[in-house]
Amino acid sequence: MAPLLLLLLLPLLLLLHHLYYRLRFRLPPGPRPLPVVGNLYDIKPVRFRCFADWADTYGPIISVWFGTTLNVVVCNTELAKEVLKEKDQQLADRHRSRSAAKFSRDGQDLIWADYGPHYVKVRKVCTLELFTPKRLEALRPIREDEVSAMVESIYNDCTSPGKSLLVKKYLGAVAFNNITRLAFGKRFVDSEGIMDKQGQEFKAIVSNGLKLGASLAMAEHIPWLRWMFPLDEDAFAKHGARRDNLTREIMEEHTLAREKGGGAQQHFFDALLTLKDKYDLSEDTIIGLLWDMITAGMDTTAISVEWAMAELIKNPRVQQKAQEELDRVIGYERVITELDFSNLPYLQCVAKEALRLHPPTPLMLPHRANSNVKVGGYDIPKGSNVHVNVWAVARDPAVWKNPSEFRPERFLEEDVDMKGHDFRLLPFGAGRRVCPGAQLGINLVTSMIAHLLHHFNWAPPNGISTDDIDMGENPGLVTYMRTPLEAVPTPRLPATLYKRIAVDM
Incomplete structure (x- = not known):
């Protein structure tokens, strides 16, 4: 019974999760996410072209939800400089998927290591x-x-x-x-x-x-x-x-x-x-x-x-x-x-x-x-x-x-x-x-x-x-x-x- 109840409540919990982010933070604009999957079903296979098309609609910095994870994509020179130079220290860690964590021994290499x-x-x-x-x-x-x-x-x-x-x-x-x-x-x-x-x-x-x-x-x-x-x-x-x-x-x-x-x-x-x-x-x-x-x-x-x-x-x-x-x-x-x-x-x-x-x-x-x-x-x-x-x-x-x-x-x-x-x-x-x-x-x-x-x-x-x-x-x-x-x-x-x-x- 408990697993079924959790399954029924999951969309509501995830909707509240998105709402919390929207109310607490001023996030970049982007396509509206669905509960649970976010924008995963909206993303076209060639992602960089898809994100560039979305940037034409929403602006050069966009929010894209991969399931429950917020991903921000920047698409112009000025914002790239801000990410990679001016705010580089705060953005120098690395997201590791489960497979990347396994391959890298949880970041013991260079590519997947967090900054430290x-x-x-x-x-x-x-x-x-x-x-x-x-x-x-x-x-x-x-x-x-x-x-x-x-x-x-x-x-x-x-x-x-x-x-x-x-x-x-x-x-x-x-x-x-x-x-x-x-x-x-x-x-x-x-x-x-x-x-x-x-x-x-x-x-x-x-x-x-x-x-x-x-x-x-x-x-x-x-x-x-x-x-x-x-x-x-x-x-x-x-x-x-x-x-x-x-x-x-x-x-x-x-x-x-x-x-x-x-x-x-x-x-x-x-x-x-x-x-x-x-x-x-x-x-x-x-x-x-x-x-x-x-x-x-x-x-x-x-x-x-x-x-x-x-x-x-x-x-x-x-x-x-x-x-x-x-x-x-x-x-x-x-x-x-x-x-x-x-x-x-x-x-x-x-x-x-x-x-x-x-x-x-x-x-x-x-x-x-x-x-x-x-x-x-x-x-x-x-x-x-x-x-x-x-x-x-x-x-x-x-x-x-x-x-x-x-x-x-x-x-x-x-x-x-x-x-x-x-x-x-x-x-x-x-x-x-x-x-x-x-x-x-x-x-x-x-x-x-x-x-x-x-x-x-x-x-x-x-x-x-x-x-x-x-x-x-x-x-x-x-x-x-x-x-x-x-x-x-x-x-x-x-x-x-x-x-x-x-x-x-």
């Missing part, structure tokens, strides 16, 4: 030890090796004129091999494209983690329903053990290699092992940091370059202008390296414009208010989540001329920082939670675009016009293209420049 001594320590490890210019330069041969492997693979598959290729396949291979080599010092795929046992296990762990994270659905947002959808503790425990076993196996390999060969390598796993005592890093934190890097770097690079190539194929004028710069600076007798970037301003603008229009994470991971705070003149109660709609900010017509146009020249006319100092462009976030690996991401995205343009001309498949390229997004935390890009590459350099020279490090 642990976060500051781990952040210091990243900025002062892992992502320094010296280490990024030492790891440059790995990045360039993987990009050259991509070029060779595309060249080998261009077996006949007009043959179209699935671009995502080649970009994904670069992203996978690059992140495993940077993080673990291992290439799980051999020169023939065969993945070894550890690589297969690695991919299975990543896939299973995504599956587990998506399995909780509605109950994540409605605590009263969690008794009906309990966390599968056994599945998460098995996943955690499987992840830890693989990581420890690689850790033991590194320990033995260091004992045999002496000095530390530059890749992140070995660096963390040498820094463990200096920073008092627990094994959970080391493992969490490594998998943060994998999670953040595995797909985002490939996604960014796929969008860039789609825009370049749709805009042949821009493609030709970038190639003219490459031909003038690099020529036809050698391949580009990252050391050439400073002499290729238009190429850098192409990468920047692609990241403006298509940020790989269009909604920042939610910041959680650790105290009551005001944003845009509205109240943000303690415990609420605040999202910055990076996609909308980068298309804010108040600060961008013709914001939907792919026009890299805008960055020649005005230099705009994209590493968190200019709040008009935030592909890597800003403030206390800005991505520490921003420069690494920029280097790899720019390098991939440069090699693809220098080595090949790109056109739509036969019978497809540039207007037919689908520029819609798939729903999700990151913005995969709704229809994976197919394109026809035509080699434009001497055949000798398509051969990968393997780098072993």
Whole structure:
């Protein structure tokens, strides 16, 4: 009888909950929530577009109820600056879903840690030890090796004129091999494209983690329903053990290699092992940091370059202008390296414009208010989540001329920082939670675009016009293209420049 009575009273209790918030706080406007579910049934699958549409109706700061949790979304440059700079300290905590709490050992990593001594320590490890210019330069041969492997693979598959290729396949291979080599010092795929046992296990762990994270659905947002959808503790425990076993196996390999060969390598796993005592890093934190890097770097690079190539194929004028710069600076007798970037301003603008229009994470991971705070003149109660709609900010017509146009020249006319100092462009976030690996991401995205343009001309498949390229997004935390890009590459350099020279490090 009691459970039935509670079920009958639940809508009334939740209505009173919403009413309490409305009476006590001056909340941002937004669509009217329903009892129990809030606005969950109103949100369209591509959330950042949905929130941008609501901002057109209700204003640039809106309230959206995920079940019983208040989420505030900001959609313009001025409010993004207020959230990420002026009120950053009060909004630097992190909302952790039940799956995120499990994966991160309740915030023992960097991405999911609340702001506090642990976060500051781990952040210091990243900025002062892992992502320094010296280490990024030492790891440059790995990045360039993987990009050259991509070029060779595309060249080998261009077996006949007009043959179209699935671009995502080649970009994904670069992203996978690059992140495993940077993080673990291992290439799980051999020169023939065969993945070894550890690589297969690695991919299975990543896939299973995504599956587990998506399995909780509605109950994540409605605590009263969690008794009906309990966390599968056994599945998460098995996943955690499987992840830890693989990581420890690689850790033991590194320990033995260091004992045999002496000095530390530059890749992140070995660096963390040498820094463990200096920073008092627990094994959970080391493992969490490594998998943060994998999670953040595995797909985002490939996604960014796929969008860039789609825009370049749709805009042949821009493609030709970038190639003219490459031909003038690099020529036809050698391949580009990252050391050439400073002499290729238009190429850098192409990468920047692609990241403006298509940020790989269009909604920042939610910041959680650790105290009551005001944003845009509205109240943000303690415990609420605040999202910055990076996609909308980068298309804010108040600060961008013709914001939907792919026009890299805008960055020649005005230099705009994209590493968190200019709040008009935030592909890597800003403030206390800005991505520490921003420069690494920029280097790899720019390098991939440069090699693809220098080595090949790109056109739509036969019978497809540039207007037919689908520029819609798939729903999700990151913005995969709704229809994976197919394109026809035509080699434009001497055949000798398509051969990968393997780098072993």
